[in-house]
Amino acid sequence: MAKAEEIENGNGFKMGDPYYCKECKRNHTKGKIYKEHLNFALFEDANDDDIEDEGNELNYDDEAELVKAFHEIDDEESTIEIENQLEDSIYSEDEDISDNRDSIQDCINAVKKLPGVGEATLNKLIKAGFSSLESIAFTPPKIIQQESGLGEKTTEKLIKSSMEILNIGFKSAEDVWEHRKNIARITTGSQELDDSLGGGVETGSVIEFFGEFRTGKTQIMHQLCVNVQLPKENGGLEGNALYIDTEGTFRPERIIQMAEGLDMDHKKVLKNIIFGRAYNSDHQILLVKEAANIIKERNIKLIVVDSLIGHFRSEYIGRGTLATRQQTINSHLHDLLRLCDIYVDLSIVVTNQVQSKPDTFYGNPLRAAGGNIVAHGSTIRVYLRKGKGEQRIAKIVDAPNLPEGEAIFSITENGITD
Ligand code: GTP
Numbered sequence: 001m002a003k004a005e006e007i008e009n010g011n012g013f014k015m016g017d018p019y020y021c022k023e024c025k026r027n028h029t030k031g032k033i034y035k036e037h038l039n040f041a042l043f044e045d046a047n048d049d050d051i052e053d054e055g056n057e058l059n060y061d062d063e064a065e066l067v068k069a070f071h072e073i074d075d076e077e078s079t080i081e082i083e084n085q086l087e088d089s090i091y092s093e094d095e096d097i098s099d100n101r102d103s104i105q106d107c108i109n110a111v112k113k114l115p116g117v118g119e120a121t122l123n124k125l126i127k128a129g130f131s132s133l134e135s136i137a138f139t140p141p142k143i144i145q146q147e148s149g150l151g152e153k154t155t156e157k158l159i160k161s162s163m164e165i166l167n168i169g170f171k172s173a174e175d176v177w178e179h180r181k182n183i184a185r186i187t188t189g190s191q192e193l194d195d196s197l198g199g200g201v202e203t204g205s206v207i208e209f210f211g212e213f214r215t216g217k218t219q220i221m222h223q224l225c226v227n228v229q230l231p232k233e234n235g236g237l238e239g240n241a242l243y244i245d246t247e248g249t250f251r252p253e254r255i256i257q258m259a260e261g262l263d264m265d266h267k268k269v270l271k272n273i274i275f276g277r278a279y280n281s282d283h284q285i286l287l288v289k290e291a292a293n294i295i296k297e298r299n300i301k302l303i304v305v306d307s308l309i310g311h312f313r314s315e316y317i318g319r320g321t322l323a324t325r326q327q328t329i330n331s332h333l334h335d336l337l338r339l340c341d342i343y344v345d346l347s348i349v350v351t352n353q354v355q356s357k358p359d360t361f362y363g364n365p366l367r368a369a370g371g372n373i374v375a376h377g378s379t380i381r382v383y384l385r386k387g388k389g390e391q392r393i394a395k396i397v398d399a400p401n402l403p404e405g406e407a408i409f410s411i412t413e414n415g416i417t418d
Pocket residue numbers: 211212213214215216217218219220249353390411412413414
């Protein structure tokens with residue numbers, strides 16, 4: 001869909017100035033160009049009254065149109081941006097689009113069946129990005145209210161019903177065991193590292209890789225994004241990855257090298273990695289909250305946050321901000337943990353820098369940043385350090401069901417190996 005063509009009417013524009021749009025043959029208003037044009041493009045037959053509603057009360061004729069509208073809004077407005085290098089390959093195959101649309105349709109149908117959801121409520125939910133039961137059940141009520149404009153009572157009811165359908169609440173230990181039996185694993189590329197992790201990076205947990213600079217944290221993140229796409233018999237989950245990059249160190253070139261090392265079609269591999277660059281901690285938090293809306297639709301089986309603490313560390317400076325910082329990190333980590341709880345087949349990996357703790361007299365003076373909050377939030381922690389040349393040493397330091405052990409792996413041109 002083409003965006004409005006902006007034609008300069010005078011010398012410079014201020015908010016509220018009119019823009020003449022060649023495509024709609026009508027004026028748009030600066031600050032609202034995109035929304036007005038989207039409305040025009042979606043409902044070319046719509047009369048001007050509809051357009052002036054700023055899109056809040058649009059009438060969708062039928063469900064197919066609603067799905068289409070959602071899809072277009074999603075394509076155009078998603079804060080998850082795809083790196084330029086990846087753009088060519090996105091949606092290049094028709095079958096993927098129809099798969100994608102089928103699963104969106106399934107999610108919407110489930111929301112539609114919630115008690116009390118009529119056409120108007122459904123429209124509001126979808127326009128605000130709440131197109132699945134999961135996204136409703138796990139988003140704080142205040143956020144649903146703000147984004148969708150629905151009332152407090154309706155929101156509460158929707159959350160409660162979604163939670164009931166998804167069977168969220170107290171469970172017996174037997175149910176927990178059933179849940180854990182479904183846990184799958186992604187190979188890291190190194191047999192030794194896989195073994196020390198109990199067979200690879202498991203789903204249903206937040207796994208933290210921490211260590212000094214150049215110890216291979218980012219390399220492991222890249223490798224997992226490739227490996228998650230492998231067939232199950234080869235150590236993958238046949239799923240896609242979502243990469244949240246807070247440091248600007250994501251490199252498609254490395255993905256290509258790693259994919260080629262595994263004889264995979266690198267174009268497909270790149271296409272299946274959804275990339276989001278977080279420019280500050282608020283943005284990072286938002287990207288994780290948005291992730292809930294696309295996990296099912298885009299078959300995401302791995303979420304990477306590289307790195308978890310970096311922005312928080314640089315934004316909250318000084319002793320006085322420590323408490324707020326820890327609280328914010330804590331709630332961010334809980335957003336991640338919650339995703340693991342809902343999606344049994346989702347794996348979350350985060351990286352963490354280490355900070356030196358000079359008052360340690362014995363043991364390793366390097367400690368993961370973020371303190372106890374991160375230690376308690378992540379379910380498995382892996383400490384990385386340098387060995388000789390390409391070698392790196394990984395030590396499992398904190399896992400509820402794994403022995404503490406060390407593994408040696410290498411970083412090569414083709415990625416992580418033994
Ligand atoms: P920070 O983000 O700085 O904390 O470090 P990190 O732990 O994320 O390090 P990263 O994963 O970026 O690892 C960098 C290391 O990977 C380099 O020191 C190289 O040794 C290795 N590496 C990266 N690319 C290649 C490559 O193409 N071939 C080989 N052999 N090694 C590579």
